[in-house]
Amino acid sequence: MVTRREFDIGLEQLQNMLVEMGGRVERALADSMSALEKLDAEAARAVVKEDPLINQIEEKISDLGAKLIATQQPVAKDLRRILVALKISSDLERMGDLSVDIAKVVLRLEGQTLMKPLHDLPRMALIVRSMIVESIQSYIDENVDLAYKMAKDDDQVDALYSQILREMFSLMAENPKTVTQAMYLSFVGRYIERIADHATNIGESVVFLVVGKRPDLNQ
């Protein structure tokens, strides 16, 4: 049957846009974290400026998904492929927003110096960046094992987040002057932790795409 040509091209476009979006989100997190470590407001502003591009891709994915559903009447795996593309793009869009939130913390702290060099937050972000890459890779390869492995990394992220919170609480208790920074850095921990949860959601979408059932990897 030749009539699938158009459809297959559309499905491929969806995948390409998701891959591009994933790359941009991973870079947004990397750039916002490097801006935070140096409290570089310029770099932070660049992250904020790039975000609309991520949002635009999400809109394009949503439009193309709607068009394919309306014109091709997809069923079974084709249908899941489109549903999953819509879901993943909305997860990625949120991840982009959370990276912007980190960049905005840098802007709030503009002109200050960090009370101490950051260790755990960058470590956490590094794990989450590789989760983003792996989540997109597991989507491209339809690799359920990689999706599960990636979701397991979320446990490390959660553990680091708890550790960071404890550290920030004791800093604030010891020296009230640190409260503003410690609060903002706690927020950053929270943002990174949320990004990891969205990456885990992507893993769930990959499992749904491949086997047609929804696991809960966020446990």
Added chain:
Amino acid sequence: MSEHAFYTKDLSVYYGEKHAVKKISMDFPDRQVVALIGPSGCGKSTFLRSLNRMNDLIPGARIEGEVWIGGENICDPGTDVVRLRQKIGMVWQRPNPFHKSIYENVAFGPRYHGIRNKKELDRIVEECLRKTALWDEVKDRLHQSGLALSGGQQQRLCIARSLAVRPSILLMDEPASALDPVSTAKIEELIAELKKEYTIVIVTHNMQQAARISDKTAFFFLGDLIEYDDTNRMFTNPSRKSTDDYISGRFG
């Protein structure tokens, strides 16, 4: 088992040497719509026709296995085929009304089965035309030829005709494939209505139609039953890759 539900056991149909339907065992639940799908020549229509012994009419056709309807294996040579076809109605791809009036098309079956009372026949004709949503369209011209109706109306007339002998099961072989979209929608609506009273088995090449109207879907390929499951599942997450490929238009 109610008179509406039935099942086949290892049902095979041969055309000469060709094994056209291969040992199919299927349950047809009480008052549900089962869609049979698959590429041309996969055996679905042959299978459908063996459910009321229509293949008897094809030279060289041979049936093995069992079809159990109402406690009776209808493949048994002793089966009264006329009575069987009264219990199991059939609707074909092309509407085939008799060269008779609308009224006579519907009254033909009951009359054949011995009903002579005019009032009773009137009642049956009205009831069947109402059930097929045709009554309001034709009540003022019941004695005009059935062939004067539009294609969609003719098809509904044929359905009314098969209902007139009080079947419990309706077999439909692509009942809407020769109709325009509005007539098709009416037939689909009618099927949804009819399944309250009848078990329906429908062969269709229209995947969306199968997805819309049926409760269960069976995918046939090269005479085998590849997969048979709830329609919802068949069209969202079939277990067999070939089912997925077929309904997604990758082959066939």
